[in-house]
Amino acid sequence: MDPVQMLMDDHRKVEQLSEQFESADSASEKKKIAQEALQELEVHAAIEEEIFYPAVRKKAGDDGKDMMLEAEEEHHVVHVLVDELKAMRSVTDRYEAKFTVLMENVKHHVKEEEMDMLPKARTLLGDDGAELAERMQKRKQQLMADVK
Numbered sequence: 001m002d003p004v005q006m007l008m009d010d011h012r013k014v015e016q017l018s019e020q021f022e023s024a025d026s027a028s029e030k031k032k033i034a035q036e037a038l039q040e041l042e043v044h045a046a047i048e049e050e051i052f053y054p055a056v057r058k059k060a061g062d063d064g065k066d067m068m069l070e071a072e073e074e075h076h077v078v079h080v081l082v083d084e085l086k087a088m089r090s091v092t093d094r095y096e097a098k099f100t101v102l103m104e105n106v107k108h109h110v111k112e113e114e115m116d117m118l119p120k121a122r123t124l125l126g127d128d129g130a131e132l133a134e135r136m137q138k139r140k141q142q143l144m145a146d147v148k
């Protein structure tokens with residue numbers, strides 16, 4: 001298993017949900033899609049923050065410091081918006097606007113990861129990637145079970 005591929009699969013999933021949200025016509029449908037997207041994002045971010053980022057940071061040393069700090073700050077913005085959306089009960093115009101801004105932030109972050117950090121991480125991790133992917137997979141199953 002490849003940890004970078006795992007993260008990229010998550011990215012595609014969230015992108016799909018974002019498109020589904022836009023094309024859904026009822027508020028209840030939008031709510032269902034948004035809730036799934038928020039859950040995906042939280043689990044994905046937790047796995048990166050708990051396991052993937054620390055492993056990459058360790059390998060990258062000082063060279064990767066700025067790149068990792070920026071990724072963490074982008075996650076911070078995502079968390080703020082996810083928490084605000086979770087606190088909102090119904091899909092109002094405000095909810096839709098906030099969800100759209102969240103997705104714009106996620107898209108920017110995904111682009112940076114996929115163009116820059118993930119290719120670098122793949123090289124840095126080398127043979128250690130398989131073991132890391134296994135830990136990520138286990139943690140993901142745990143987290144998914146927790147939120148259900």
Ligand SMILES: [Fe+2]
Pocket residue numbers: 045048071075109113
């Ligand atoms: Fe990320």
